[in-house]
Amino acid sequence: MAQKNKMEIPWVEKYRPVSLEEMALPTAKLNRQKVDLADELKNFIKSFFKEIKTINEKNKKIKAYNRTVSEKKQKEEKKLPTEKAAVLLEGQPGIGKTSIVYALANDLNMEVVETNASDTRTRDTLEAKLKETSKSRGIMDFITESKKKLILIDEVDGIYGTKDRGAVPAIMDIIKDTQFPIILCANDYKSNLSSLYNMIKRYEVHPLSNQEVVKITESIIKKEDIKNIKKEDIELIIEKNAGDLRGVINDLQAISHGAKKDDKDTQDLIYSLHRDTTEEIFGLIRDLFQKVGTLNEARSLTNKSDVDYNFLYKWVNENLPTFINQTDERAEAYENLSIADKIFGRIRNNMEWSLLPYFFDLFAGGVAIASKNKSSGFRRVSFPRYSSSASYSLNNAEKALIKKIRKQYSISQMEALRDFLPFLRILTNISRRKLKEVTDFLDLNTKEKNLLK
Amino acid sequence: MNESPIWRIKYLPKSLDEISGRENIRNRLREIIQNRNFPHLLFIGSEGIGKTTLARLFAKEFLGRYYDANFKLVHADVPLTSEERSQARSDAYVSTSKIGSMAGKRITTPAFIQVKIKPFVQLKVLGDVPFKILIVKNFDALGSNQQGFRRLMEIYGSNCRMILITTKISGIIDPIVSRCQLFLVPQVDFKSFSNLIHKIADEESLKIKDKVIEVLYKISKGKLSRAIDILQVSSSQGNTIDMNTLYENTRKFENELVRSLILLSFKGKFSKAREQARKIVSDYKFSSHELFTELLKVINKLPLSIYARIKLIDMIADADFRAIDGRDDDIQISTLLAKISKYAECM
Ligand SMILES: Nc1ncnc2c1ncn2[C@@H]1O[C@H](COP(=O)(O)OP(=O)(O)O)[C@@H](O)[C@H]1O
Numbered sequence: 062m063a064q065k066n067k068m069e070i071p072w073v074e075k076y077r078p079v080s081l082e083e084m085a086l087p088t089a090k091l092n093r094q095k096v097d098l099a100d101e102l103k104n105f106i107k108s109f110f111k112e113i114k115t116i117n118e119k120n121k122k123i124k125a126y127n128r129t130v131s132e133k134k135q136k137e138e139k140k141l142p143t144e145k146a147a148v149l150l151e152g153q154p155g156i157g158k159t160s161i162v163y164a165l166a167n168d169l170n171m172e173v174v175e176t177n178a179s180d181t182r183t184r185d186t187l188e189a190k191l192k193e194t195s196k197s198r199g200i201m202d203f204i205t206e207s208k209k210k211l212i213l214i215d216e217v218d219g220i221y222g223t224k225d226r227g228a229v230p231a232i233m234d235i236i237k238d239t240q241f242p243i244i245l246c247a248n249d250y251k252s253n254l255s256s257l258y259n260m261i262k263r264y265e266v267h268p269l270s271n272q273e274v275v276k277i278t279e280s281i282i283k284k285e286d287i288k289n290i291k292k293e294d295i296e297l298i299i300e301k302n303a304g305d306l307r308g309v310i311n312d313l314q315a316i317s318h319g320a321k322k323d324d325k326d327t328q329d330l331i332y333s334l335h336r337d338t339t340e341e342i343f344g345l346i347r348d349l350f351q352k353v354g355t356l357n358e359a360r361s362l363t364n365k366s367d368v369d370y371n372f373l374y375k376w377v378n379e380n381l382p383t384f385i386n387q388t389d390e391r392a393e394a395y396e397n398l399s400i401a402d403k404i405f406g407r408i409r410n411n412m413e414w415s416l417l418p419y420f421f422d423l424f425a426g427g428v429a430i431a432s433k434n435k436s437s438g439f440r441r442v443s444f445p446r447y448s449s450s451a452s453y454s455l456n457n458a459e460k461a462l463i464k465k466i467r468k469q470y471s472i473s474q475m476e477a478l479r480d481f482l483p484f485l486r487i488l489t490n491i492s493r494r495k496l497k498e499v500t501d502f503l504d505l506n507t508k509e510k511n512l513l514k
Numbered sequence: 515m516n517e518s519p520i521w522r523i524k525y526l527p528k529s530l531d532e533i534s535g536r537e538n539i540r541n542r543l544r545e546i547i548q549n550r551n552f553p554h555l556l557f558i559g560s561e562g563i564g565k566t567t568l569a570r571l572f573a574k575e576f577l578g579r580y581y582d583a584n585f586k587l588v589h590a591d592v593p594l595t596s597e598e599r600s601q602a603r604s605d606a607y608v609s610t611s612k613i614g615s616m617a618g619k620r621i622t623t624p625a626f627i628q629v630k631i632k633p634f635v636q637l638k639v640l641g642d643v644p645f646k647i648l649i650v651k652n653f654d655a656l657g658s659n660q661q662g663f664r665r666l667m668e669i670y671g672s673n674c675r676m677i678l679i680t681t682k683i684s685g686i687i688d689p690i691v692s693r694c695q696l697f698l699v700p701q702v703d704f705k706s707f708s709n710l711i712h713k714i715a716d717e718e719s720l721k722i723k724d725k726v727i728e729v730l731y732k733i734s735k736g737k738l739s740r741a742i743d744i745l746q747v748s749s750s751q752g753n754t755i756d757m758n759t760l761y762e763n764t765r766k767f768e769n770e771l772v773r774s775l776i777l778l779s780f781k782g783k784f785s786k787a788r789e790q791a792r793k794i795v796s797d798y799k800f801s802s803h804e805l806f807t808e809l810l811k812v813i814n815k816l817p818l819s820i821y822a823r824i825k826l827i828d829m830i831a832d833a834d835f836r837a838i839d840g841r842d843d844d845i846q847i848s849t850l851l852a853k854i855s856k857y858a859e860c861m
């Protein structure tokens with residue numbers, strides 16, 4: 062029984078990093094400048110406690126003074142500027158924002174007081190939970206040396222609707238006179254939050270690089286001793302989750318239970334884990350290329366569908382030549398897709414979500430209406446096969462080959478790849494004997510030998 | 515040991531004396547070896563002409579039998595592996611349990627220096643040599659980390675001398691240039707080149723006329739390894755290397771893949787072209803920018819009218835520019851190929 066329970070801990074919790082030092086830190090930007098998030102947050106906490114102490118001491122004096130004078134002459138108590146009281150981490154879901162906060166608290170031996178979207182957050186409930194924490198530094202705190210607290214208001218952009226009425230002004234009030242540092246997290250920019258966002262520092266948190274995600278994935282695979290997942294599957298999972306590490310880990314856990322020997326099955330499983338099943342995408346791609354004739358039709362097609370657009374536009378790229386094969390139409394379709402990609406890059410790099418409608422119109426409508434003569438009849442739709450992330454890193458056979466080359470001949474990895482290997486291909490192409498001489502000399506196995514073709 | 519079936523390895527010089535040409539530099543280096551002392555050195559010269567070979571053989575002769583223990587070569591342009599990066603991260607953190615003002619703090623040394631350089635330069639000299647030698651290839655790739663490197667040169671300079679190698683001095687910050695003795699490594703002169711080729715020809719029983727060697731010298735642009743490669747491939751067609759065999763075989767070295775990529779696009783064979791582009795990118799680990807640069811080189815060699823050439827260059831530049839913002843290189847590359855096809859159709 063115990064065994065079973067243990068297995069069912071969600072891996073996202075099981076493998077949540079516990080310390081900033083041991084976790085891969087995502088890139089973060091403050092006012093579009095890259096910053097070291099760990100340093101920034103640690104400094105934020107440190108300076109918070111330093112300044113709040115000074116302010117409390119000053120306020121003690123002011124209070125004492127105020128007791129001695131008439132109401133009119135009383136001085137106002139000092140307050141910590143709001144941008145020193147709270148910071149915001151902004152970035153797409155599942156990239157590690159919450160984890161960073163917990164890891165930070167753990168490193169600094171602090172206790173996290175959290176509210177998130179699963180709590181109802183009216184002014185009353187928020188105040189009940191946070192104001193007590195944020196204000197009281199009762200005498201007990203000093204005597205028992207209890208842990209310092211860190212307030213986490215997670216998923217602030219999840220506050221909306223009548224249910225959460227008054228929550229935003231309540232948070233703003235809490236920030237104005239908190240006794241503990243506050244970190245807020247959010248996915249998207251919401252206009253009803255602008256007054257809140259304006260009073261604090263906003264860090265844009267970007268997804269971890271695919272390499273980092275691969276590494277995290279591999280370490281989980283190793284620890285869980287999973288045997289049935291292939292490298293291509295991992296790449297597909299990562300690609301499909303587009304930066305969402307939580308999604309990756311969840312998929313991995315699901316697949317580790319379900320995957321069969323056959324890799325086609327695993328791939329299907331990966332697709333079926335997402336709402337956009339393969340069939341749905343196939344249909345969508347066919348409709349887009351074969352039926353859609355106007356921008357509006359394209360819009361309603363993409364609006365209706367649940368298919369993740371991060372991924373959908375790669376499908377459009379993969380299948381474009383199958384459906385549009387007239388040279389000038391293809392060039393026009395690609396022109397629009399290329400601008401869509403460029404806009405998408407800006408959206409993702411600068412969090413300019415307001416540009417998203419252009420992206421949609423260009424990659425779907427722009428591509429669809431470029432072809433006047435619609436292809437008809439059945440066309441095979443293919444999976445996006447090209448993954449830009451995979452092509453930059455060496456695969457295992459390449460690594461092994463280069464290592465063997467470097468045993469005999471000292472050159473850098475890049476020189477081996479770009480200068481020496483192409484030459485070896487020419488040389489070994491000359492005759493079987495040459496090929497044999499070279500493979501013997503470098504001591505290559507079949508896989509490595511195949512790289513010379 | 516087995517003799518290498520690959521000539522460029524077989525004829526690698528094994529000592530300073532065996533290096534072709536560059537008399538001046540070799541003499542200066544020999545002097546240094548006699549004096550048992552030298553400041554940090556900076557080798558500048560174009561790609562593939564033998565800077566590293568020179569530096570390495572110098573280090574080998576300087577350190578003599580203590581070479582292995584006191585020598586290291588690092589490539590500044592090779593990214594750290596993820597293990598190395600996390601290593602750097604954990605090294606950079608001084609545990610809170612340590613005593614002193616640094617406890618709990620992060621040392622902000624760039625990861626590359628932390629992992630690849632520091633451990634080596636900190637270690638004491640082993641054996642009877644005045645200092646260790648570190649070669650850093652493609653030093654300019656360190657970029658802004660050069661400042662950090664400069665401090666290292668100062669702190670550990672007496673324990674370890676550095677030989678920095680670069681193709682462009684403009685990529686190196688002044689404070690570093692000023693701390694080094696400069697060596698401009700020239701292309702090998704024709705006479706020495708010709709001597710080497712004759713030597714190899716003798717050894718491999720080839721016949722090659724001086725005129726042909728002259729052409730080989732031009733074709734290989736001073737890259738000895740390239741010249742030897744061409745010679746070896748040409749030799750597979752017989753013992754006499756004449757102009758024809760030379761030209762024929764040189765063509766194999768031009769990036770055929772990239773050339774055929776353009777030709778496929780010209781012919782409007784889009785799907786094949788895209789396939790080819792993907793293969794090139796994954797074989798050579800090209801970024802889209804690097805692929806575009808290769809395309810540009812080929813375009814410049816093709817017999818095109820000046821108008822067509824300009825138009826094509828404009829398209830490549832545009833694609834390269836979009837790829838800076840874009841997220842999917844494959845889309846930008848495909849777009850370029852599609853546009854080239856369209857342009858070729860109305861040419
Ligand atoms: N740097 C990291 N190293 C390893 N795992 C991580 C890292 N960052 C996040 N994770 C994993 O990803 C999951 C999602 O992260 P989370 O912090 O909940 O994202 P967010 O708050 O941005 O939505 C975590 O449960 C954890 O398992």
Ligand SMILES: [Mg+2]
Nearest residue numbers: 158159215246
């Ligand atoms: Mg979260």
